[in-house]
Amino acid sequence: MNEKLREQFTKWYEEDDHQQIIDTILAMPEAEQDYEVVSELGRAYNNVGQYEEAVVQLDRVSREGEGDAKWHYRRGYGLYYLKRYEEAIQAFSKANLLEPGDETVEELLEWSRSGADKQHREAARRAARQAASRENSSAEREPLAGMDLSDFWEDSEYAGKAYESEPLTDAMIASVEEELGYKLPASYIALMKQRNGGIPKATCFPTEEATSWAEDHIAISGMLGIGRDKSYSLCGDMGSRFMIEDWGYPDIGVMICDCPSAGHDIVMLDYRACGREGEPEVIHVDQEAGYEITFLAGNFEEFIRGLVTEEAYDTSEEDKKEDLRRVNEGQFSPLLTELCESVTEIDQIEARIRRICRQVVEEKGHFSFHADELSCLMYDVQFWLYTRSYPDTSRQHYLDIYSKMIAFGGGFGQGGYAPAWITDWLDQRIREGRIVQECGKLRFTDQAAADLIQKLKAFGSD
Template sequence: MREELLEQLEEWHEEDEFEAIVDAITEIPEEERDYVLTSHLGRALNNLERYEEAVEQFLSIAEEGQEDPLWHYRIGLAYYYLEQYDNAREAFEAADRLEPGDEDTLEFLEWIRSKTEEQEEEAAVSAVEAPTGQASIPADTDVTDFWDDGAEAADSFTMAQPTDDLVESIEEELVFKLPAAYIQMMKVHNGGIPRRRYFPVTSGDATEGRIEIAGVLGIGREKRLSLCGEAGSRHMIESRGYPEIGVVLCVCPSEAEAVMLDYRAAGNDGEPEIVHVDQRHPDKITRLAPNFQAFVQGLVHE
């Protein structure tokens, strides 16, 4: 019976009868579907351009699929057409590692590289040419050269660019509206380690010293060091004793220190100032910049 079903599924696939495949497999109770049937279902959903449903099916057999290049290829295809290029690249790279030289896999990897470059260029242009009245990344900031992606810990911060829905979700969880310029910058490169990691601290006309940052938290949850990640803003405020003034923006080499978005004057929906906090001196909050743009522009090399 099973062999007959599998032969029928392959026959329908050759005849482009993808709806018939979906109907036949979904009639089988979910708990009775094995890896092979779920793979057939995911492939058919891909062919029907129902990519979100396909991803859901493939993820349900992720553990079994780790050593199967076809599983990586098929979920990579779904991610690609959902424009989730970082996830797609990771999947196709795994497929290529398990089955080197497959032409279709290599072609998708080339397409992803091209698409990613286009997105970064378009986002960089739109970020520095925001309409009048909207906050933007400083015009003299080279967005594409701002980050040190070669730094050893860069992958601890960097994620795929956030969607508008994700930004809204993160803001709801934080209960603060994120600066528009910060959002724009994260849509070009979401979190990471800047090449310029020092911010001079001044008093009047004199420079007192400088603050060093270790990385900028990106918008998301998937990385521990992201705004709502396992070790994100809320966790750091609660575990390290930082003041309840807003959102942790940057971590510092010392866990006692952080750079934060300070909403005390602006309110939760306003434009926050950028401040330095040190739990060893809880009563001292050092103002660094009036907004995110000025903070980015003020970062210097060692």
Template sequence: MSEKLLSMLEKWYEDDQHDKIVEAIEQLPKSERNYELIGHYGRALNNLGRYQEALSELFTVKQQGQQDADWHWRVGYAYFYMQKWQEALDAFEKTLELQFDAIAEEYIVACQDIIKKSAEALEDIKLTPFRERDFSQFWEKSDYADKNYVEAPPTTEMIASIEEELGYKLPADYIWFMQKQNGGIPVNTCFPTAMPTSWAEDHVAITGIMGIGREKTYSLGGDLGSNFMLEEWGYPNIGVVIADCPSAGHDVIMLDYRACGADGEPAVVHVDQEADYYITFLAPNFATFITGLVNEEVFDTSEQDKLDDLDMVKHAPFSPLLQSLSENTGEGNQIEAAIRSICMQIVEDKGFFALHADELSMLMYDIQFWLYTNANSEVTREQYLADYKDIIALAHGFSTGGYAPDFVADWLDECIAKGDIVNQQGILSFTADKVARLQAQIVNEALKPFKWLEHDSGNTSFFLTAGIYKQELFETREDEGFQGNGYDWASLADVYLQEKLPELVGIVRFDPEADMFCAYSNQKEALLQFAVGFKQACENDELIQDLFSRAILD
């Protein structure tokens, strides 16, 4: 066996060209297919979804593979996707025994979970048979469901016609269930999973269940039915799509006939188009899937998600590009503080970090473009759109984790149409007036709920209405007389100024009143440095508590 062939097989594997691996090995006489080649062959067959063939080939070298972790891994992989959970578990455990493998550990947990839940589900079905259960509260009542999902109960002729069209015999429990209500949107739309998917770490969600018919958009034979998903979206022909998901086509729920044949009792699986049509086992049959659906509230992690995103926008490092762009302004710390403050407000408003079409998101689009064009001369549309994702959208650390390229392009076009962005022979830049307005907006948004005011006299003020911000902080020392009034805020601000910015003592002054805290200076940049730093300190619970411990009641 030549090194050239082995090198080519590895390259095809890295490029996901598994069909080429199979073709090349099948062209060799069987007498030339040694242990290593059969390993490549079995792996490629697995990756093409030809699991039974992969097992057959791998078992021709079973004796040689007994002490090879890779051999056991490939056998386990084939068994797993053939839904032979105990055999898969045994193979993955042997893999782990021979060599540590984090992914094998995940599959072991998945197998154990599936075996346990399948046993529990079958026991549950025995105690309360599927057709004896109360489904009177199963379906959500809505005009949308009636318009897009719910059909008249299927006739015997309609069932036979749909089965012929799809090429599979529908499960008896599915037919019975559709005869009670033919399609619709369930009240409970989530199903727990043993392994993470593109939707969530521990479950998948559905939008609705397809009825047996052709009249409604989301029926098996409808415009967006099973065959449409297979033909237009490229889903594997392993069975029938019975439920669509909130991703609008990027994942679906299918009846999987691979292990049972076209006339057998199919399992229910999740197929993920975003992950190269990765298949995740959900339930051994339709009845178990229906009875296993749970309400989305079971998986409501919105509060923790919000806390995680707040922590991220407060503390996660900027991308190298965003850090460089911020530092290029000469006011890197202030710009960073402003960006973090604005993005914290976005998370507080939405419950997560994402840029959409709201006012603060638009401000962040403006800031990114301004920073980028400030640091780069002769920026073209193509250049900016190519680099945009590396600023925040798809960066590591401080990141939204995704974006819509068309939206960014449309934003650029809208700014050009409004006259905020000048396009001079393909070179883009903000107008001077837009930059001035943007810088003022950045300051105001970054300092909220404090306010910034520039006076005709040349003085600048930084002030806060007492009682609307961090009141709980002053309540911790209420027994000492602190109330959270303007004088109390001035005491706290003075500690910050003395300890953190001693060079500005005498330049930044305080003029509080009972209902208002006010700092002022005739040196705008000095007051801005204080204001940004003090607001940032107020958002750092540990730091502000430390400073407050030394505040003296006036």
């Protein structure tokens, strides 16, 4: 690779323009794609999250890379995010042997070992539970036999509105199974015939591995009914195919439960081992950990029999205290700090933001934004702050930058967010005429900005 091209790649790398590196290399004649060029292509694919392609490209030059620590590191990086932990361990170990002392390599090597250990434990637990399930199911019996469902469901207006579909019919079962491409478990169908979706009173399931939710359990928000009429039904607009196609969850089965993280983890039926007509396992899929899969139960009936109430793990008071500390004392992200420092229209903007967010925590018990009034106010505040400093902001640019203000804002941050809430809020503001788009650039109208400033003034500084 010549020096000019090397400098150009370095520039694009520093600007996070990894796709430009990929496009440039792919446009080059294959004869000009030497070892260094292909290695850069593998790194760029890693940096845009195309890990499978990164490994494929790096394997093209495996002979030349054998003695290069960077090649082993880049290959190990892709393997790690593909959850091929054993292979990643080999790659990082070789990189560490060739150039000892690199903290990043050592950290990823440790993570790979942890991932491999978890996979081994999961495989052992899965095998044990499958054996137990086969033994228990050797005699034919009615699904949910002996299970008292009279007190299984929570009765609430929200549960009925968001989850509970129309009473189940055989025609609907057949139609939904055809659309999803999977045969639903008999125990799931039996439960849905009792009530077609809803919120169980017991919403926690114990785990032996930590997840993004807790050290020892996962929690569900509700259980999806068999239908299409409710957003949270199997074929609804927030159902199984939506989470797979729009949120990137693995296409290995059917989402049956959503979780309190607003989309950042879900519970699925996993058909990989049994095929589309078999009895699926139940798994937890954690988007926050790169769609990491945690085995929960050998079948659906085992899963619902294992649910326990949140009182067994109630940390709500501690969580609320921690989130109050976060909004009171947490350091703003560099971007949010920069935006607040430029505000002249109103004094003490940082203190006012903290007061709004403190009220969010007091009302919800945790620091997160959804579609309520205070959340929408904070969406407005962030949009106003950003577009007044960066008036050339397009819709896509804003959606890309949003998470760097509060969602993943470090000390004063939420640790995640649901992109759909942001796009829904933005579309609503555009429909209302409060946000306008001119030549591809978004901004509040002068009146909308003035109204927002008045609302902020109502949240007096501390």
